[in-house]
Amino acid sequence: MVKTVRPIGIFDSGIGGLSVAAAIRELLPDEPLLYVGDSAHVPYGGHDDVFIRTRAETLADFLVDRDSKAIVIACNTATAAAAARLRERFEIPVVGMEPAVKPAAAATRSGIVGVLATAGTLASARFAGLLDRFGDGVEVLTEPCPDLVDLVERGVLTGEEAQHRVSAHVEPLVGSGADTLILGCTHFPFLRRLIERAAGPDIRVIDTGTAVARQLRRQLADDELAAGKCGGLQLFTSGDPEDFSLVARRLWKDAPDAASLD
Numbered sequence: 001m002v003k004t005v006r007p008i009g010i011f012d013s014g015i016g017g018l019s020v021a022a023a024i025r026e027l028l029p030d031e032p033l034l035y036v037g038d039s040a041h042v043p044y045g046g047h048d049d050v051f052i053r054t055r056a057e058t059l060a061d062f063l064v065d066r067d068s069k070a071i072v073i074a075c076n077t078a079t080a081a082a083a084a085r086l087r088e089r090f091e092i093p094v095v096g097m098e099p100a101v102k103p104a105a106a107a108t109r110s111g112i113v114g115v116l117a118t119a120g121t122l123a124s125a126r127f128a129g130l131l132d133r134f135g136d137g138v139e140v141l142t143e144p145c146p147d148l149v150d151l152v153e154r155g156v157l158t159g160e161e162a163q164h165r166v167s168a169h170v171e172p173l174v175g176s177g178a179d180t181l182i183l184g185c186t187h188f189p190f191l192r193r194l195i196e197r198a199a200g201p202d203i204r205v206i207d208t209g210t211a212v213a214r215q216l217r218r219q220l221a222d223d224e225l226a227a228g229k230c231g232g233l234q235l236f237t238s239g240d241p242e243d244f245s246l247v248a249r250r251l252w253k254d255a256p257d258a259a260s261l262d
């Protein structure tokens with residue numbers, strides 16, 4: 001059988017989706033990855049759905065034009081606004097992501113869960129639906145954190161400023177009794193150590209990158225889209241490629257130079 005070398009196309013509002021790309025790389029090391037960060041328009045968190053949907057379609061078109069065999073929306077905010085639209089438009093698998101309310105509700109012992117996410121995700125119908133389905137009997141505290149997205153976009157992952165900003169979001173949640181925190185934005189796994197430090201040792205922190213990678217693996221197997229053999233990562237950005245490459249190398253050892261989207 002001839003193995004396909006079509007890449008997996010991944011996009012996010014910026015650099016945060018590399019946390020999802022890393023989980024995919026871990027589970028599917030032979031798959032070539034094509035990543036687009038929409039850095040000229042980050043953050044998505046404050047934009048309306050129509051804007052995000054339009055951007056998501058542009059990015060998905062770019063990935064499909066480059067023969068992607070699947071699209072991963074490595075962004076909770078864009079999934080909420082645009083996953084349904086992309087699934088309507090494209091025949092290839094479209095894998096999205098959402099805050100891990102179900103596993104968090106199962107894991108909490110205090111009955112209180114905190115969600116760190118964008119304002120867009122927290123206001124979305126998709127998130128309301130998650131609370132309806134899985135939030136029964138659990139108190140879910142929501143915390144929009146646009147400044148944490150900004151930290152990661154600037155590559156500020158350690159130090160006093162980063163810890164201070166992270167603590168300002170995490171401490172009130174833990175102080176209100178949350179024993180489980182959901183990383184509901186793909187930028188936040190890059191701040192995981194600071195989040196855990198602010199939360200303290202007894203708090204569980206849940207990320208969805210690996211679950212998304214598993215879902216992608218299932219989908220590729222179902223559709224018989226065999227793994228490529230070359231691995232590799234290509235980066236594109238709608239922003240400044242040099243700035244993007246600089247930060248990407250802080251998040252992904254040996255990240256290649258990013259190219260411009262246009």
Ligand code: DGL
Pocket residue numbers: 012013014016017042043044045046074075076077078118121149184185186187
């Ligand atoms: N990384 C994105 C998410 O998972 C959003 C960050 C932003 O652009 O506001 O929601």
